[in-house]
Amino acid sequence: MDYFIMKTDRRLRLLPQIQFSKEGIGTNVMKQSIAYVKEYTGRCIDYPDYLEKPYPLIADKYRKILQKYQQDMDLQRVMLIEKESGKQTPYCLICPAEIVCADSSQSQYDKKGNVQEFVLDVEKTEGRKIFMAKDFNREVVVRLDIAESILRREANGIWFEPVKIAGRSR
Template structure:
């Protein structure tokens, strides 16, 4: 049985760049093929490889790895413009495939949020990068293979938390 990890925002990075003009409610279909967005002005903006907010997006380098594991993911380009420094960085928003893979052992709070996440390894099969279907939170999961590929290259902006399986 292959291990899986939740891909989560690294909250230890205080000055992570914040794209302006996107809302978490914006669906992938609503986005144009190419977007140009300003970033919030700080004295210093750290451009990490993974940005979870307002919508999940990743750097060109990280995208090249994820594409190897799931070539069918659809992408839309986002240019982040820092007017203060005059810099431009390219990120990619993806339509993350969803997978109905929750185990019956998963537990939920009364408001419907996940208390204990347990994946059904039979339903996952050989998937490497996916979002979990049927829950309120946008949990993004990667296989051990993807996790090792990302960590070997020292990509930034995320932490990995092992996900329980039944």
């Protein structure tokens, strides 16, 4: 099975600059947080279906898809609010399991021990379909079937970057 790193499409120009409320993530009883978006006077902000930073956020419409594929993954609702206009955009914070999953013999490391070229060891994924590669910049990794399911629903602003798999020649 193939795997992909989920990314925000780099072609988008004006992404939301997000500041989370003082309560922070996960402190609300209903597991919903509020984040404020910095507004740009007279300019329209691009709201892609996936935001990598400051935390991995996916559009709320994909919540059921992700839960279907990885039932034990925590998804927390986050409302992005533009203070001036009052515009509200619902997202979900993706909280997958963090797994050390780089193949130590095929991945390439720098002098500090950071992974430079990531090669996935599928055995270390523990059968998970969505996870965070703890040893590769905490990137969100999804299996092919999830990427296809998201793309079939006309995803906007999501880019899937293929991951090299240990033991395969590509």
